[in-house]
Amino acid sequence: MESIMNRCAALKLAQRCKMGDLAAMEALAEYHLELCGPETQALLTAYEVQPSEENRWILHHHLSEHREGRLPAEAHMMWLLRAARFGSRSAMERIGELPYFTDYGAQEHTNFYQAFPWELPIRSLLGRWGRNLERMAWGEELRDIGFPDLPAAKPGGGFSITFWPSPGVYHISWLADYIPRDESGFGEEDEYAFLWLDEFLCPMAARRPEDMPAELNRLDQVREAYWRDPARRAGEQRYCRRLRISKELPWGRNWEEAAPLLGVDSSRT
Numbered sequence: 444m445e446s447i448m449n450r451c452a453a454l455k456l457a458q459r460c461k462m463g464d465l466a467a468m469e470a471l472a473e474y475h476l477e478l479c480g481p482e483t484q485a486l487l488t489a490y491e492v493q494p495s496e497e498n499r500w501i502l503h504h505h506l507s508e509h510r511e512g513r514l515p516a517e518a519h520m521m522w523l524l525r526a527a528r529f530g531s532r533s534a535m536e537r538i539g540e541l542p543y544f545t546d547y548g549a550q551e552h553t554n555f556y557q558a559f560p561w562e563l564p565i566r567s568l569l570g571r572w573g574r575n576l577e578r579m580a581w582g583e584e585l586r587d588i589g590f591p592d593l594p595a596a597k598p599g600g601g602f603s604i605t606f607w608p609s610p611g612v613y614h615i616s617w618l619a620d621y622i623p624r625d626e627s628g629f630g631e632e633d634e635y636a637f638l639w640l641d642e643f644l645c646p647m648a649a650r651r652p653e654d655m656p657a658e659l660n661r662l663d664q665v666r667e668a669y670w671r672d673p674a675r676r677a678g679e680q681r682y683c684r685r686l687r688i689s690k691e692l693p694w695g696r697n698w699e700e701a702a703p704l705l706g707v708d709s710s711r712t
Contacts, residue, residue: 457589461643462669463682468526469534471589475522478515487516494541499555506559517560518588521568524556528569530683563588567606567613570642570686577604590644610655611687612647613640642686
């Protein structure tokens with residue numbers, strides 16, 4: 444899959460996503476859907492239109508058998524879920540139509556789009572916290588699907604990504620250097636680098652926990668300035684949910700069920 448770093452229109456969408464633009468997240472989901480092969484597109488669309496168990500199984504089997512073309516499908520799922528996670532009514536209604544089930548005996552409900560992807564760290568990217576780091580086999584893929592500020596990974600390298608719900612930031616780490624053993628057999632060492640990002644995957648200058656509140660406020664002010672444009676306010680595309688406010692899933696079977704989780708009065712929308 445060609446990286447969005449090489450496509451001006453997609454890169455602009457990715458930059459808008461950093462500002463919490465819900466329409467851009469949905470557009471990036473559709474962009475990746477168009478990158479899928481014709482059969483994959485048809486099966487994804489068929490499942491969303493009629494999310495039956497049969498269509499889910501056919502889609503699951505197809506994506507399992509065609510691993511080389513699975514990444515854009517997973518990116519489509521992830522961006523659609525992120526749009527819902529940040530408060531897109533249309534994305535929540537679209538996701539809310541998909542069947543839910545209990546994930547591996549856990550006391551939470553999930554759907555196929557949340558559970559299927561193997562290459563993307565879906566849980567972390569949706570603002571979910573786990574005890575284990577979520578690692579990608581190929582770190583470049585995160586840049587390819589819409590997070591252009593991440594550092595370029597070395598060939599064969601990958602990122603470990605973890606979401607910290609308080610204060611709501613991502614921790615990214617990767618192997619930066621390797622020092623082999625000396626002639627005596629001593630000195631072997633892995634050197635890791637790390638980066639903190641806010642909930643919209645914007646790099647943070649803060650390196651210490653005590654510096655994060657001020658840095659998060661600074662990034663909030665950048666977004667506030669972005670949304671002061673009257674045209675953007677009129678479009679009602681801005682996020683209405685913050686990952687660092689709640690760990691609850693915001694999407695439900697329909698808008699009326701999802702709205703209370705977002706703190707939104709559904710009767711006024």
